[in-house]
Amino acid sequence: MHIFNRVKFITPESVELEFTLAGIGSRTFALLIDYHILALIIALIFTIWLTVSYQIQTFGKQIFGEQADNWVVAIAFFILFAVYAGYFVFFETLWQGQTPGKRLAKIRVVRDDGRPVGLQQTTLRALLRPFDEISFIGALLIMFNRKEKRLGDFVAGTIVIQTSSIAVSEKQKLTLSESSNSACEKILETTNLSPMLPDDFAVIREYLVRRHIMSKQARAALAIELTQQVQSIIQLNNLPDGISPDTFLEGIYLAYQKTSIR
Incomplete structure (x- = not known):
């Protein structure tokens, strides 16, 4: 029995991955x-707004007349909402499902099938976030459904997983060659592993196990295929x-572990 809910994906290589x-x-x-972080950004915007508020009101009266104050307030709320939603859309799209907070908490948003989220999914999640936070609807949905989804996750077709836990049977032993450490050092010196996702790492580990x-013949062919990917x-x-290729995958495994710990 697991304390935490888990989800399983089947990769194109027919490898079963299990995430918490x-x-x-x-x-x-x-x-x-x-x-x-958002509070700091909004505070900065508010400071700038106060600095130029007089000019904005003067310009607004020239365009909207007596309704200028209402329009200025409406524009201010629109800007705040754009910053609020844009923060999550920007980071989750750019960082493949993570915001600064999610990165520190070691969690990530992915699609229901395990693929990385795109602009469509991150936008839907951000737009529905205010509804999730009204009367704690999102928190209640997360606690009382098996996949721990809030409203935005249901609509966008996403789930949130832990990035630091890839479940592997305790009976599976991983043995690496003596040259894996030197391969790891060379990889860390010459490559950037940040584009790799937890499921990429899990496929490599599954192969090594x-x-x-x-x-x-099958081992050599699969090692070459995974290396090319x-x-x-x-x-x-x-x-x-x-x-x-076999040693390269061992080096990637060790290098990814080291970069994940930092």
Whole structure:
């Protein structure tokens, strides 16, 4: 029995990945961090607004006449909402499902099938966020449905997972070669692993765990295929000198662990 709810995905390589869903605690922690950052941004905008408020009111009266004050207030609320929603859309799209708060809380938004979120999903989640926060509707939905979704997640087709926990059976032992450490150092010196997602890492780990039961031919073919996919993700044209695809995947595994800990 699991204390936390989990979700399973099947990758195109027919590897089953299991992730732990982000609970109400970690999501609240992430939201508090994001709201502190948003408060600083809004405070800065408010300071600028006060500085130029007289000019705005004068310009508004020339255009809207007696209704100028109402229009200025409406524009101010529109700007605040745009900043509020735009913050989440910007970061979750740019950082593949993470805001600064989510990154510190080690959680990430993904689609229901495990793929990274895009602009459409992040926009829907951001626009529905105010409805989720009215009377704590979002919190109630998260606590009382198995996939821990708020309203924005239901509409956008997303879930929130923990990035630091990839479930693997305790019986599965991972053995690395002696050259894996040197491969790891070369990879860290020459490549940027930030484009890699937790499910990319999980596929590599699954291969490293199960490779000993594969035939030599199947193992070599799958190692080459996975290596080519990783090269495409991190935009690496050629492998470091003297590193085979199998050792490269070991180095990626170690390097990803080190960069995740930082």
